[in-house]
Amino acid sequence: MACYKGYPNFNVCLSNLYHAFYASPTVETDKRAEDRLMIVKMVQTEDVKQKDYIEETADSYGISPKLIKAIIEVESGGDANAVGDNGNSLGLMQIQLRYHAQRLKEGESLLDPKVNVRVGCEILSEIMDKYGTLDEALTVYNAGHDTGDRSYANRVYEELR
Secondary structure (H helix, E strand, O other): OOOOOOOOOHHHHHHHHHHHHHHOOOOOOHHHHHHHHHHHHHHHHHHHHHHHHHHHHHHHOOOOHHHHHHHHHHHHOOOOOOEEOOOOEEOOOOEEHHHHHHHOOOOOOOOOHHHHHHHHHHHHHHHHHHOOOHHHHHHHHHHOOOOOOOHHHHHHHHHHO
Protein backbone atom coordinates (compact mmCIF):
# COMPACT_ATOMS: atom_id res chain seq x y z
CA MET A 1 0.00 0.00 0.00
CA ALA A 2 1.38 3.40 -0.95
CA CYS A 3 0.89 5.91 1.84
CA TYR A 4 2.52 9.28 1.48
CA LYS A 5 1.88 12.83 2.65
CA GLY A 6 -0.59 14.35 0.20
CA TYR A 7 -2.22 11.00 -0.60
CA PRO A 8 -5.95 11.75 -0.99
CA ASN A 9 -6.92 9.37 1.83
CA PHE A 10 -3.80 9.89 3.92
CA ASN A 11 -5.50 9.58 7.32
CA VAL A 12 -7.35 6.44 6.23
CA CYS A 13 -4.07 5.02 4.99
CA LEU A 14 -2.39 5.80 8.32
CA SER A 15 -5.26 4.20 10.19
CA ASN A 16 -4.98 1.06 8.05
CA LEU A 17 -1.25 0.90 8.65
CA TYR A 18 -1.75 1.36 12.38
CA HIS A 19 -4.33 -1.44 12.52
CA ALA A 20 -2.18 -3.70 10.36
CA PHE A 21 0.68 -3.36 12.83
CA TYR A 22 -1.45 -4.18 15.82
CA ALA A 23 -3.65 -6.83 14.18
CA SER A 24 -0.62 -8.80 13.02
CA PRO A 25 -0.62 -12.40 14.28
CA THR A 26 3.12 -12.29 14.97
CA VAL A 27 4.34 -11.61 18.48
CA GLU A 28 6.28 -8.37 18.71
CA THR A 29 8.02 -6.68 21.53
CA ASP A 30 6.33 -3.76 23.27
CA LYS A 31 9.19 -1.50 22.16
CA ARG A 32 8.54 -2.08 18.45
CA ALA A 33 4.82 -1.51 18.94
CA GLU A 34 5.54 1.73 20.81
CA ASP A 35 7.90 2.86 18.02
CA ARG A 36 5.23 2.26 15.40
CA LEU A 37 2.64 4.17 17.38
CA MET A 38 5.09 7.07 17.80
CA ILE A 39 5.66 7.21 14.02
CA VAL A 40 1.92 7.34 13.35
CA LYS A 41 1.46 10.10 15.94
CA MET A 42 4.38 12.13 14.57
CA VAL A 43 2.99 12.05 11.02
CA GLN A 44 -0.48 13.01 12.23
CA THR A 45 0.97 15.85 14.34
CA GLU A 46 2.90 17.19 11.34
CA ASP A 47 -0.32 17.17 9.31
CA VAL A 48 -2.14 19.14 12.05
CA LYS A 49 0.69 21.69 12.28
CA GLN A 50 0.54 22.26 8.51
CA LYS A 51 -3.21 22.81 8.68
CA ASP A 52 -2.77 25.22 11.59
CA TYR A 53 -0.23 27.16 9.55
CA ILE A 54 -2.61 27.34 6.60
CA GLU A 55 -5.33 28.76 8.84
CA GLU A 56 -2.98 31.26 10.47
CA THR A 57 -1.58 32.47 7.15
CA ALA A 58 -4.96 32.71 5.42
CA ASP A 59 -6.38 34.67 8.36
CA SER A 60 -3.43 37.08 8.25
CA TYR A 61 -4.31 37.92 4.62
CA GLY A 62 -8.04 38.20 5.34
CA ILE A 63 -8.84 35.08 3.33
CA SER A 64 -11.00 32.19 4.46
CA PRO A 65 -8.80 29.24 5.46
CA LYS A 66 -11.43 26.96 3.91
CA LEU A 67 -10.93 28.72 0.57
CA ILE A 68 -7.15 28.26 0.75
CA LYS A 69 -7.57 24.58 1.66
CA ALA A 70 -9.96 24.14 -1.27
CA ILE A 71 -7.46 25.77 -3.65
CA ILE A 72 -4.70 23.53 -2.30
CA GLU A 73 -6.86 20.45 -2.87
CA VAL A 74 -7.66 21.48 -6.46
CA GLU A 75 -4.11 22.58 -7.28
CA SER A 76 -2.00 19.83 -5.72
CA GLY A 77 -4.23 17.40 -3.88
CA GLY A 78 -2.39 18.51 -0.74
CA ASP A 79 1.00 17.33 -2.04
CA ALA A 80 3.62 19.85 -0.89
CA ASN A 81 6.07 18.44 -3.45
CA ALA A 82 3.69 18.66 -6.42
CA VAL A 83 5.18 19.89 -9.68
CA GLY A 84 2.83 20.77 -12.52
CA ASP A 85 2.56 22.68 -15.79
CA ASN A 86 5.64 20.99 -17.27
CA GLY A 87 7.70 21.77 -14.19
CA ASN A 88 6.64 25.41 -13.93
CA SER A 89 4.14 25.23 -11.05
CA LEU A 90 5.37 24.20 -7.62
CA GLY A 91 4.03 23.13 -4.25
CA LEU A 92 0.68 23.10 -2.51
CA MET A 93 -0.74 26.12 -4.35
CA GLN A 94 1.09 25.45 -7.66
CA ILE A 95 2.91 28.77 -7.88
CA GLN A 96 5.06 29.61 -10.87
CA LEU A 97 8.51 30.81 -9.84
CA ARG A 98 9.06 32.70 -13.11
CA TYR A 99 6.23 35.09 -12.19
CA HIS A 100 6.68 35.26 -8.43
CA ALA A 101 10.40 34.89 -7.65
CA GLN A 102 10.43 38.43 -6.22
CA ARG A 103 8.07 37.30 -3.45
CA LEU A 104 10.63 34.85 -2.04
CA LYS A 105 13.19 35.78 0.57
CA GLU A 106 16.75 34.58 0.17
CA GLY A 107 17.01 30.82 0.63
CA GLU A 108 13.26 30.19 0.43
CA SER A 109 11.73 27.52 -1.78
CA LEU A 110 8.22 27.20 -3.16
CA LEU A 111 8.41 23.52 -2.18
CA ASP A 112 8.41 24.59 1.48
CA PRO A 113 4.71 24.37 2.40
CA LYS A 114 4.78 27.43 4.64
CA VAL A 115 6.48 29.57 2.01
CA ASN A 116 4.15 28.28 -0.69
CA VAL A 117 1.02 29.05 1.33
CA ARG A 118 2.31 32.50 2.27
CA VAL A 119 3.10 33.38 -1.34
CA GLY A 120 -0.18 31.89 -2.58
CA CYS A 121 -2.16 33.90 -0.03
CA GLU A 122 -0.24 37.04 -0.97
CA ILE A 123 -1.03 36.51 -4.66
CA LEU A 124 -4.69 35.70 -4.04
CA SER A 125 -5.10 38.67 -1.69
CA GLU A 126 -3.75 41.06 -4.34
CA ILE A 127 -5.98 39.54 -7.01
CA MET A 128 -9.05 39.72 -4.76
CA ASP A 129 -8.37 43.42 -4.11
CA LYS A 130 -8.15 44.07 -7.86
CA TYR A 131 -11.10 42.04 -9.16
CA GLY A 132 -14.74 42.41 -8.25
CA THR A 133 -15.84 38.87 -7.62
CA LEU A 134 -14.38 35.69 -6.22
CA ASP A 135 -15.17 33.96 -9.54
CA GLU A 136 -12.93 36.44 -11.35
CA ALA A 137 -10.22 36.27 -8.70
CA LEU A 138 -10.07 32.46 -8.82
CA THR A 139 -9.95 32.50 -12.61
CA VAL A 140 -7.07 34.99 -12.54
CA TYR A 141 -5.27 32.95 -9.86
CA ASN A 142 -5.48 29.90 -12.12
CA ALA A 143 -4.98 31.41 -15.59
CA GLY A 144 -3.10 34.65 -14.93
CA HIS A 145 -5.92 36.75 -16.36
CA ASP A 146 -9.72 36.69 -16.49
CA THR A 147 -10.55 34.30 -19.32
CA GLY A 148 -14.26 34.30 -18.53
CA ASP A 149 -14.10 30.53 -18.01
CA ARG A 150 -15.32 29.72 -14.49
CA SER A 151 -14.57 25.98 -14.50
CA TYR A 152 -11.60 26.40 -12.13
CA ALA A 153 -13.71 28.49 -9.73
CA ASN A 154 -16.42 25.83 -9.86
CA ARG A 155 -13.89 23.10 -8.94
CA VAL A 156 -12.75 25.17 -5.95
CA TYR A 157 -16.37 25.69 -4.89
CA GLU A 158 -16.95 21.93 -5.08
CA GLU A 159 -14.07 21.41 -2.64
CA LEU A 160 -15.65 23.92 -0.26
CA ARG A 161 -18.75 21.71 0.10
